[in-house]
Amino acid sequence: MDANISTDLKYGMPFFSYKNKMCCYLWKDKKTNGPYIGIVEGNRIHHPQLEKGNRSRMKILRVDPNLDIDIETIGEILRSMIALYKDGTIKTK
Template structure:
């Protein structure tokens, strides 16, 4: 098992299946240009070898989130900046429907920044 797979398989359910689903959809959204890597122990997604977004856990909110690079250029009410300079985060509520369309739209917004 590679380190990225190990990251996901250490998670408990429903977090594991939710983040694996999001991972799959992010990678499928642009198979030619989006790649993934493990940086700082976290799964990072890159667009043409540049930072795009990553998954992490917020101790403050007690939820997983997707952090978007160049999120500071995106205006959406669900995105939180919380003192970050270049990133904004989208909290993921595991007990609600995933905002998949929103995630893919935000990824496209970040791609436009490049």
């Protein structure tokens, strides 16, 4: 989605960074074992499918492994996330 995004393995999970600043990750819910995409600065993104829960900074997008991935929704959220870094809302090095 953007040439400035890189991948890494941190805390035992796949992480994605924008200009070396962590921006999202893939993980699974401890209770349901269901996968989700975590958005590090999700509190700055307003999307009806993002869940805040009791997190102060992050939001998650649950992915149902039994259904096709909603690539349009994921793309919309990721574009919103990238915009935060590009417009300077979230400072990068």
